[in-house]
Amino acid sequence: MSSSFREALESGKFVVTAEAGPPKGTDISTLLHDLDLLKGRVDAINVTDNQSAVMRICSLAICKIVLDKGMEPILQMTCRDRNRIGLQSDLLGADVLGIKNVLCMTGDHVLAGDHKGAKPVYDVESVQLLKVVDGLNNGKDMSGNELKGATHFFQGAVVTPEATPPEPQMLKFQKKVAAGARFFQTQAIYDIDKFKEFMVFARKFPVKVLAGLVILKSAGMANFLNANVPGIRVPQELIDEIRGAEKGKALETGMNIAARHIRRLKEEKICDGVHIMAIGMEDKVPVIMEKAGLL
Amino acid sequence: MIITKKKDRKKLLESTGRYNRFFLLGCSECATLCGTGGQEQIDELKKELEESGKTVTGGFVAKTGCQALGTKVELKQFKEALDNTDCVIVMSCGAGTQSAVEIFPEKAVYPSNDSLFLGNMTRLQMFDERCSLCGECVLDLTGGVCPVTACPKGILNGPCGGTKDGHCEISAEIPCAWVRIYDRMNKLGRLEEFGQTTLAAKDWSASIKPRKLNVREQKDKKSGGEEKKK
Known part of the structure; x- marks a missing residue:
């Protein structure tokens, strides 16, 4: 059976994926509750891999739980914590568990996380990992050994349209396409006009692009993102819009902004879908989708 | 060059506490440029050791501390002082310290520095890793x-x-x-x-460690192979 996420993208449908961050600890009750809310509404659940280098439940285990719920998981794989043997072994394992989508990235540095003394691995990086996945899909491991049974992944990568300077980032995007990336998920974008310019470039390549959206909870959060997260730039007018909201309505305004952006991305056919990173507010995703006219 | 940094002095004095007669061995190359193993640093450590009641039998800045054979020859002039030494403190990099271990198989050898990286001196006493x-x-x-x-x-x-x-x-x-x-x-x-x-x-x-390179051996093998062919 092939990836339903892939089929949705290839059918030309405006696709929605939601991010699920595995918890730190074995209590997954909130995660299960969020998955129930998202079931039947989003096309896939993108499960992060120790995001921000903070140690949590592994992406693979949560992807299996997503599958057991009858939903479609996207396995995020970073190169920070495993060498080429570990990565390939986990990819083979993911395939036999029925996971069909993998998102390849290099991964935040250990210094960003909660185990700063850990040894960063980076035996391979995102472009090379995409090649590894392509190889496994073609029945060969990284050393060229024949596999008894190939994998069946639909592989994607990430891109930061707002990286400064943009030129080296765009060349890397091209390398990822050449290495086999079939879909891209972007870092959070807030400036749709600027994103349109990126899409003019991205549309030259045979890949699907999901715009990354992070829900703004407050003006403070927007300022924090601008100051601390490379590649994210929240325009001042959006910050003013949230600041100007009635007391207690900041989050609602943030959700309205996200819904407005989704609506525009879809109506103007700017990209192929959105990836909503709710960061702890997964229960708000269906509300935003409804506001955007997707439900 | 190999960039080195002085170890915490208090810890060095503690870890060498069981010895009494020290010889201080610096290096004129990287460690001198790093300010960790030149004459000035030898004098400084000598003073500190003497202040804590120890004897310093001598000190010397080797030309190239990682070149064990050359350093051994240079140290011949200090035979008497070295015979009278129970601990050699090496003020260069980890490689220099291990030259001393080779030269003094029966003596205690301690490093006074931590070896950090292979880099360039960008300005006086400022270093960047490059390789x-x-x-x-x-x-x-x-x-x-x-x-x-x-x-x-x-x-x-x-x-x-x-x-x-x-x-x-x-x-x-x-x-x-x-x-x-x-x-x-x-x-x-x-x-x-x-x-x-x-x-x-x-x-x-x-x-993969430990790495070894023997260019001489490769040449010998090559010529050996040619001879066999003949």
Whole structure:
């Protein structure tokens, strides 16, 4: 059976994926509750891999739980914590568990996380990992050994349209396409006009692009993102819009902004879908989708 | 050169506490430039040891501390002082310390420095790491800027998403290696190459420890092989 996420993208449908961050600890009750809310509404659940280098439940285990719920998981794989043997072994394992989508990235540095003394691995990086996945899909491991049974992944990568300077980032995007990336998920974008310019470039390549959206909870959060997260730039007018909201309505305004952006991305056919990173507010995703006219 | 930093002095005095007669061995190369193993530092440590009631039998700045044979010859002039020494403190890098272990198989040898990295002196007493000794140089493909060393993730195919105003996500003080490479390749008119070449994952077997190189042996084998052919 092939990836339903892939089929949705290839059918030309405006696709929605939601991010699920595995918890730190074995209590997954909130995660299960969020998955129930998202079931039947989003096309896939993108499960992060120790995001921000903070140690949590592994992406693979949560992807299996997503599958057991009858939903479609996207396995995020970073190169920070495993060498080429570990990565390939986990990819083979993911395939036999029925996971069909993998998102390849290099991964935040250990210094960003909660185990700063850990040894960063980076035996391979995102472009090379995409090649590894392509190889496994073609029945060969990284050393060229024949596999008894190939994998069946639909592989994607990430891109930061707002990286400064943009030129080296765009060349890397091209390398990822050449290495086999079939879909891209972007870092959070807030400036749709600027994103349109990126899409003019991205549309030259045979890949699907999901715009990354992070829900703004407050003006403070927007300022924090601008100051601390490379590649994210929240325009001042959006910050003013949230600041100007009635007391207690900041989050609602943030959700309205996200819904407005989704609506525009879809109506103007700017990209192929959105990836909503709710960061702890997964229960708000269906509300935003409804506001955007997707439900 | 090998960049070294002085170990905490209190800890050094503690760890060598069981010995009483010390010989201090510096190095005229990297350690002198780093201010960790020149004559000045020898005099300084001598004073500290003497202040804590120890005897310093002598001190010497070796020409090249990592060259054990040469250092051994240089040290012959200090035979009497060394015979009267129970601990040699080496004020260079880890390699220099191990030269001394080789020269003095029966004596205690302690390092006064921590060896940090292979780098360049950018200004007086300021050092930057430049080479990871990975065993498989890629500088020919990256415009002469080393991504294995200058990128904290050692990425070989372009910047990660963490570049901000040309700097690294880890610290605004680190210029992004791949922005530097891009700029260099641009200036050299090699941008096309930058976009089209995907560097394969490195063969880390080239840096499995302990590494050894014997150029002499290779030459001998080669000529030996030719002789056999004849």
